[in-house]
Amino acid sequence: MKTSNKTTLAIILSLVSFWICKRIQPKEIKNEIVVGEIHIEKEPCTNAVHELLGKGIDSSKVCDCLIPSFYNLIKNDSSLVQKLRDSNSFFKLEGTMNDSFALRFEKCVKENILDSDYKMKFTPQFALVFKSKLKQELNLQKNIYNVNIDSACNCIVDKLNGNITISEYFSGDYSDIPRIKQLIINCTAISSN
Secondary structure, eight states: OOHHHHHHHHHHHHHHHHHHHHHHSOOOOOOEEEETTEEEESHHHHHHHHHHHGGGBOHHHHHHHHHHHHHHHHTTOHHHHHHHHHHOSOOOOOHHHHHHHHHHHHHHHHTTBSOTTOEEOOOHHHHHHHHHHHHHHHHHOTTOOSBOHHHHHHHHHHHHTTSEEHHHHTOSOGGGSHHHHHHHHHHHHHTBO
């Protein structure tokens, strides 16, 4: 075989080898979820969930649950679907949709708790949600008379901030948790008119 043919053959074999290596090389896997033909990056969701709840939960699995759940909630409203497509991220919902999303968020978190004893600090939003749930519970209790409910709730939130576990925060009824039940008793006594 002539030298020029050998050189040509070597170049062709090199190109073919290079092409084969590129074809079998693993492709970069995007960390995204596809819902309704919309590609949504998971990283902003996982970062936000981790920032809110810390390492007591699996933020990646929470987002695996939450993103499709969010889409299912809005999929029948074309303007909201377009907003999701444009923003490629969650956005604030209004009224009953926001309430439904809050319940779905809670469900996704409860299913993906890694450390039920992990203590969390309240973000302003979580403090408001916690106070709202406390107010509802306190207003339903028949044995509370002449109590400033807002003061009692503020007292409870102040004492629990940074000292409440994820499982306690996401429990269904705070008055079923002995430690919180005792705080309710103490704070309502202090907040009596």
